[in-house]
Amino acid sequence: MLLEAVIEFQCLDCGSDLITTSDKEEVLCVCRSCEREYSFKELTEESLLQLYSSYNSDGNEPELATCPFCLEESYLYYEKQCALCGETAAHECIRCGSEIPAEEISDDNLCSYCNYMQEKLMSE
Ligand SMILES: [Zn+2]
Numbered sequence: 592m593l594l595e596a597v598i599e600f601q602c603l604d605c606g607s608d609l610i611t612t613s614d615k616e617e618v619l620c621v622c623r624s625c626e627r628e629y630s631f632k633e634l635t636e637e638s639l640l641q642l643y644s645s646y647n648s649d650g651n652e653p654e655l656a657t658c659p660f661c662l663e664e665s666y667l668y669y670e671k672q673c674a675l676c677g678e679t680a681a682h683e684c685i686r687c688g689s690e691i692p693a694e695e696i697s698d699d700n701l702c703s704y705c706n707y708m709q710e711k712l713m714s715e
């Protein structure tokens with residue numbers, strides 16, 4: 592999936608899709624047209640945004656969520672994996688079994704309601 596995103600990626604500066612890999616350290620890819628350099632993190636974030644922004648326009652749920660592990664906008668909700676750190680968050684609440692929506696994805700296994708109930712219980 593990440594590879595697919597990178598292939599579709601267009602240079603932020605010149606719009607060229609001639610993005611090629613670099614053998615320099617710290618630089619993952621470089622634009623062959625204007626020589627803009629992209630780090631792994633930058634390329635991942637930008638290419639995911641480019642790839643997924645087109646899907647969001649028809650009113651569907653956003654496919655990108657904030658990753659609870661690395662805190663970047665790189666969690667692929669439908670892939671159930673973060674494109675950046677590779678971590679997987681719980682998509683189903685272990686307490687009530689309901690689906691955890693993209694905006695509530697976190698590093699615990701509870702939906703927001705059960706999380707709230709749990710905290711309430713703990714404080715009593
Ligand atoms: Zn360029």
Ligand SMILES: [Zn+2]
Binds near residue numbers: 659660662675
């Ligand atoms: Zn992550």
Ligand SMILES: [Zn+2]
Binds near residue numbers: 689706
């Ligand atoms: Zn729940």
